[in-house]
Amino acid sequence: MNQVSSFLLRIGVTPFSQLSMDTGTPAAADTAKQPRTERGRRTLRKLLDAAAVEFGERGFHEASISGITARAGTALGSFYTYFESKEAIFQALVRDMSEAVKVAAREALAEPAPALERERAALTAFLRFAAEHKEVYRIIDEAEFVDPESYRQHYETTGARILDRLREGARKGELRADLEEAHAWAIMGMNVFLGLRYAVWGEGDLPAEHVAAIAGDLLAKGIAADR
Amino acid sequence: MNQVSSFLLRIGVTPFSQLSMDTGTPAAADTAKQPRTERGRRTLRKLLDAAAVEFGERGFHEASISGITARAGTALGSFYTYFESKEAIFQALVRDMSEAVKVAAREALAEPAPALERERAALTAFLRFAAEHKEVYRIIDEAEFVDPESYRQHYETTGARILDRLREGARKGELRADLEEAHAWAIMGMNVFLGLRYAVWGEGDLPAEHVAAIAGDLLAKGIAADR
DNA sequence: AGGAAACTTGAAACCTGGTTCATGTTTCAA
DNA sequence: TTGAAACATGAACCAGGTTTCAAGTTTCCT
Numbered sequence: 315m316n317q318v319s320s321f322l323l324r325i326g327v328t329p330f331s332q333l334s335m336d337t338g339t340p341a342a343a344d345t346a347k348q349p350r351t352e353r354g355r356r357t358l359r360k361l362l363d364a365a366a367v368e369f370g371e372r373g374f375h376e377a378s379i380s381g382i383t384a385r386a387g388t389a390l391g392s393f394y395t396y397f398e399s400k401e402a403i404f405q406a407l408v409r410d411m412s413e414a415v416k417v418a419a420r421e422a423l424a425e426p427a428p429a430l431e432r433e434r435a436a437l438t439a440f441l442r443f444a445a446e447h448k449e450v451y452r453i454i455d456e457a458e459f460v461d462p463e464s465y466r467q468h469y470e471t472t473g474a475r476i477l478d479r480l481r482e483g484a485r486k487g488e489l490r491a492d493l494e495e496a497h498a499w500a501i502m503g504m505n506v507f508l509g510l511r512y513a514v515w516g517e518g519d520l521p522a523e524h525v526a527a528i529a530g531d532l533l534a535k536g537i538a539a540d541r
Numbered sequence: 542m543n544q545v546s547s548f549l550l551r552i553g554v555t556p557f558s559q560l561s562m563d564t565g566t567p568a569a570a571d572t573a574k575q576p577r578t579e580r581g582r583r584t585l586r587k588l589l590d591a592a593a594v595e596f597g598e599r600g601f602h603e604a605s606i607s608g609i610t611a612r613a614g615t616a617l618g619s620f621y622t623y624f625e626s627k628e629a630i631f632q633a634l635v636r637d638m639s640e641a642v643k644v645a646a647r648e649a650l651a652e653p654a655p656a657l658e659r660e661r662a663a664l665t666a667f668l669r670f671a672a673e674h675k676e677v678y679r680i681i682d683e684a685e686f687v688d689p690e691s692y693r694q695h696y697e698t699t700g701a702r703i704l705d706r707l708r709e710g711a712r713k714g715e716l717r718a719d720l721e722e723a724h725a726w727a728i729m730g731m732n733v734f735l736g737l738r739y740a741v742w743g744e745g746d747l748p749a750e751h752v753a754a755i756a757g758d759l760l761a762k763g764i765a766a767d768r
Numbered sequence: 769a770g771g772a773a774a775c776t777t778g779a780a781a782c783c784t785g786g787t788t789c790a791t792g793t794t795t796c797a798a
Numbered sequence: 799t800t801g802a803a804a805c806a807t808g809a810a811c812c813a814g815g816t817t818t819c820a821a822g823t824t825t826c827c828t
Contacts, residue, residue: 497759528721534764
């Protein structure tokens with residue numbers, strides 16, 4: 315039906331089976347009520363896709379359940395067959411998208427490359443992804459206020475992943491040996507803000523490669539004048 | 542009464558006179574209705590301080606006007622003597638705080654120093670400020686959804702300021718000559734995320750100086766292994 | 769084929785909290 | 799001192815959106 319829909323579909327056939335496993339509180343283990351028939355799965359998917367559009371376009375509070383069901387082409391009451399509340403579907407969406415970002419990054423890092431090269435590739439992929447799915451950006455960001463736990467989890471996981479790469483690079487002697495968590499967060503912040511400025515706000519004035527090259531170069535040499 | 546209050550007071554005697562000048566739309570020129578008596582100014586200040594606490598603690602949508610007036614010790618109706626709506630006071634607050642962050646940075650950069658040194662000092666000051674005023678952080682962040690115009694303005698201004706410093710450093714031969722806007726945004730993103738992780742979330746586990754040293758070092762040399 | 773469980777439906781109950789307003793009180797300049 | 803403008807008050811109004819529910823319809827297993 316649209317970009318978001320196809321993007322959600324691309325994630326995998328059963329995104330919710332992924333979601334249900336990694337939750338801390340047992341009570342919140344399942345954000346969505348599991349459908350038991352094919353028809354149910356279809357409706358659930360329609361609701362999630364519609365919610366991505368509605369939340370992305372109007373933000374959590376401006377968005378309305380009836381807006382979601384209208385876009386999904388289902389009755390208002392059906393919503394509550396699958397989600398306990400507006401917050402619940404938002405949470406499901408955030409975790410779904412967090413996963414999607416992760417997958418996109420993993421794909422970009424599939425083949426081996428020098429450590430600095432990998433960071434540049436990761437940023438390029440992220441910028442492309444952000445430009446393609448601005449709603450994702452917005453929804454994850456808004457989670458800071460609507461669902462802080464998921465927000466925190468998203469960035470802590472992402473940061474840990476970057477740190478892993480840095481350590482790997484250090485092990486191979488390509489990066490400094492003293493890199494720690496703060497370095498990973500610095501890089502992550504860099505990436506996120508460049509994404510906001512050039513992928514989400516920018517009208518494509520600077521291509522992803524160029525921005526990624528600048529950041530990569532900054533990581534490689536710093537900004538001091540050559541001695 | 543509390544940290545926020547004193548922080549607001551420190552900004553200057555008439556923060557609102559500053560606010561009223563730089564608005565694009567003429568309609569929204571004055572976010573707050575100017576009080577004409579001393580009593581009025583006191584009430585306005587009380588409302589703003591209370592709003593900072595209420596919004597900081599509960600977020601925009603959880604926050605309620607009655608919560609604000611209760612904290613301020615005024616009647617519900619009085620609110621509308623000074624602000625047209627919930628959005629209006631939020632906007633006033635965001636611009637006020639954006640200004641406050643700016644001022645804090647300016648103070649930290651008062652005396653001259655080498656360019657790289659200055660960036661480190663700016664980050665240290667920012668981290669201290671963020672730790673001291675976590676509400677500020679939260680409120681400015683939430684502006685992305687409640688008052689996007691102010692949000693954008695805040696970061697564009699901040700980014701431009703950083704770029705100025707970079708250009709100045711390049712002029713003096715201390716920094717590379719090819720620095721551009723993207724570098725400034727990369728540094729800004731770095732700073733913001735380090736602030737989120739270590740000043741706002743962190744329980745002070747890493748001191749501001751240490752985090753700033755890491756970032757400063759990253760800017761100076763990059764993360765590649767020494768050749 | 770048959771029936772229980774899964775799912776759908778949309779009108780209406782229900783809440784919550786922003787906003788208004790008519791009535792008082794305080795300020796302050798003349 | 800005085801009165802007009804500024805400011806304070808809080809009960810009541812009201813809009814909008816979430817959530818419920820009782821009555822169907824569809825699925826799917828045996």
